[in-house]
Amino acid sequence: xxxxxxxxxxxxxxxxxxxxxxxxxxxxxxxxxxxxxxxxxxxxxxxxxxxxxxxxxxxxxxxxxxxxxxxxxxxxxxxxxxxxxxxxxxxxxxxxxxxxxxxxxxxxxxxxxxxxxxxxxxxxxxxxxxxxxxxxxxxxxxxxxxxxxxxxxxxxxxxxxxxxxxxxxxxxxxxxxxxxxxxxxxxxxxxxxxxxxxxxxxxxxxxxxxxxxxxxxxxxxxxxxxxxxxxxxxxxxxxxxxxxxxxxxxxxxxxxxxxxxxxxxxxxxxxxxxxxxxxxxxxxxxxxxxxxxxxxxxxxxxxxxxxxxxxxxxxxxxxxxxxxxxxxxxxxxxxxxxxxxxxxxxxxxxxxxxxxxxxxxxxxxxxxxxxxxxxxxxxxxxxxxxxxxxxxxxxxxxxxxxxxxxxxxxxxxxxxxxxxxxxxxxxxxxxxxxxxxxxxxxxxxxxxxxxxxxxxxxxxxxxxxxxxxxxxxxxxxxxxxxxxxxxxxxxxxxxxxxxxxxxxxxxxxx
Numbered sequence: 098x099x100x101x102x103x104x105x106x107x108x109x110x111x112x113x114x115x116x117x118x119x120x121x122x123x124x125x126x127x128x129x130x131x132x133x134x135x136x137x138x139x140x141x142x143x144x145x146x147x148x149x150x151x152x153x154x155x156x157x158x159x160x161x162x163x164x165x166x167x168x169x170x171x172x173x174x175x176x177x178x179x180x181x182x183x184x185x186x187x188x189x190x191x192x193x194x195x196x197x198x199x200x201x202x203x204x205x206x207x208x209x210x211x212x213x214x215x216x217x218x219x220x221x222x223x224x225x226x227x228x229x230x231x232x233x234x235x236x237x238x239x240x241x242x243x244x245x246x247x248x249x250x251x252x253x254x255x256x257x258x259x260x261x262x263x264x265x266x267x268x269x270x271x272x273x274x275x276x277x278x279x280x281x282x283x284x285x286x287x288x289x290x291x292x293x294x295x296x297x298x299x300x301x302x303x304x305x306x307x308x309x310x311x312x313x314x315x316x317x318x319x320x321x322x323x324x325x326x327x328x329x330x331x332x333x334x335x336x337x338x339x340x341x342x343x344x345x346x347x348x349x350x351x352x353x354x355x356x357x358x359x360x361x362x363x364x365x366x367x368x369x370x371x372x373x374x375x376x377x378x379x380x381x382x383x384x385x386x387x388x389x390x391x392x393x394x395x396x397x398x399x400x401x402x403x404x405x406x407x408x409x410x411x412x413x414x415x416x417x418x419x420x421x422x423x424x425x426x427x428x429x430x431x432x433x434x435x436x437x438x439x440x441x442x443x444x445x446x447x448x449x450x451x452x453x454x455x456x457x458x459x460x461x462x463x464x465x466x467x468x469x470x471x472x473x474x475x476x477x478x479x480x481x482x483x484x485x486x487x488x489x490x491x492x493x494x495x496x497x498x499x500x501x502x503x504x505x506x507x508x509x510x511x512x513x514x515x516x517x518x519x520x521x522x523x524x525x526x527x528x529x530x531x532x533x534x535x536x537x538x539x540x541x542x543x544x545x546x547x548x549x550x551x552x553x554x555x556x557x558x559x560x561x562x563x564x565x566x567x568x569x570x571x572x573x574x575x576x577x578x579x580x581x582x583x584x585x586x587x588x589x590x591x592x593x594x595x596x597x598x599x600x601x602x603x604x605x606x607x
Contacts, residue, residue, distance in 0.1 A: 098349040103179035106196065110346050114195040117149035120181065123158040125201050126373075128217050130263055131228040132161035132172065132203065138184055138331040138356035140226060140287055144199040146378040157224075157373045158201035160216050164229065164261070166207045174351035176203045182352040183342060187464035191358065194346075210259065210266055217270040217282070223370035225267065226285040227297070228327075231477045232524055233263050234290070234300055238479070239551040243300040245307070254307045264300040268308065271301075271316045281319040283368045287327050289476070291394055291483065292387070294365065298322035321369040326390040328361040328397065330459060332467040357465050359455070363389040388444040395437045396449075397456055398480040400429050403501030404460065405472035406508055409519070410575035416467045420460040424579045427588040430457065432497040440487040474522045478505055482553065495562050496587055503566035504575065506543050509533050514574055525549060538568035 099107035103120040127144070129136055140159075147154040161180070163172050175182060180200035186193040206213040217225055227233070237244040243264060244250060253265030260266045267284055274281055284301065286293035301322075305313035334354040342353045362375065366382040376382050383389070401416070407428065408419025420426050433453050441449070485498045510533040511521050523529060528546065536542035540563045544554030553559050569578040582588065 101178040101181040120198040126157040127159045127224045129226045134331045160202040162204040172203045172205045185355040188358040228287045243303040283321045294322040294324035323365040323367040324386040326363040331356045402476040405469040406504030409469035431588045499562035538571040
């Protein structure tokens with residue numbers, strides 16, 4: 098079995114893209130925090146592609162770090178392979194394999210962050226990027242501001258020179274740059290958070306003000322926090338996936354992963370110390386990412402969570418199985434057309450009908466073994482709550498969003514309809530399970546958690562709409578509840594049950 102190394106790549110089997118540059122020539126320019134599958138299938142892939150056509154891009158190698166103990170096995174595997182790994186891209190029968198060479202170093206910062214801070218100190222580091230999920234920002238879930246009462250943030254306030262969190266690490270790194278009289282770096286969020294750069298900047302400045310107002314002012318003046326929109330479905334690789342690739346290729350790659358063929362990256366062009374020319378390989382630089390961000394968060398992320406919640410409760414392990422279920426697919430299309438699209442602003446250069454057709458086809462891609470459990474774990478409930486609030490403000494119906502939220506509330510009970518355990522990964526999992534058990538079909542106890550739901554639990558329209566669906570899920574089950582929604586005509590609001598967008602979307606998915 099061949100090992101991967103930057104110095105000597107093994108002979109590649111058919112189906113691999115050629116590596117068009119010398120991996121040994123790559124030097125670091127980016128530090129990425131949160132070295133999971135998504136980053137390795139997205140930003141690292143764009144950077145790798147650019148290195149193949151632009152020699153200057155080879156000075157933007159990525160040092161990848163993980164802050165969680167759960168990251169350690171992957172970081173160890175990548176370290177043993179000099180950061181090189183296989184990305185398999187699939188759609189239907191099409192498959193493409195590529196060895197990614199843009200990651201030059203891995204750092205396990207789960208126990209201590211000194212080594213991570215040291216590489217950020219390197220003057221060659223001009224961008225520090227992050228994919229740590231919304232939980233990694235330590236936000237108050239109602240206000241979306243930094244939660245100074247978080248245990249980890251309290252640690253970083255008390256011991257700022259040995260931070261544990263993303264905001265704490267950035268504040269300390271900026272403090273060191275300022276103390277040495279060096280320039281700032283760009284902090285680039287790649288997380289699925291609305292206005293992610295603004296959110297990160299706000300958290301960093303709020304934490305910096307706890308230490309030194311002058312430091313906060315320096316960061317605000319000299320650093321940059323561009324907003325970005327990222328998109329690529331990347332399932333969590335299994336041991337079976339890794340073993341199968343090794344058997345097919347003869348390469349012992351312990352860090353291989355797969356993704357769909359589709360990818361998208363829209364970025365505000367606001368960088369303080371230069372950037373890679375990612376636009377040469379398909380990234381889109383814009384003045385304002387907001388319309389694209391709204392489109393993606395509302396149409397993709399909200400429908401993804403709605404489909405996955407109903408799908409998992411209906412017994413579907415894979416997202417493709419859930420979208421292959423006619424009723425759930427019709428729910429997704431109606432949710433996008435009726436309650437999500439009306440909340441969008443104009444999106445320059447985008448055909449929304451085509452975008453929605455593509456989403457249905459992407460979710461239905463049987464070559465990507467993306468699980469409903471992963472989506473339910475990774476997607477914050479805010480992707481449903483934000484459009485729900487907009488619909489309420491416009492005094493418009495919320496039936497379909499309420500059904501998706503009811504599925505979310507039923508799932509956090511931690512037990513499915515057959516009595517089997519559901520693994521709920523959430524900072525408030527214990528409280529959610531307790532309130533779900535107390536309320537049963539009544540959503541009021543769960544919606545009273547203002548840190549998560551704000552004042553939605555005080556709105557009688559929300560309580561009535563969500564309560565109807567949640568009560569039905571408990572009384573007759575999820576599948577029968579979706580059938581009930583269809584019988585009420587919620588999926589058939591146009592002549593003959595489907596408008597042109599819905600009809601075309603269903604054909605695309607089949």
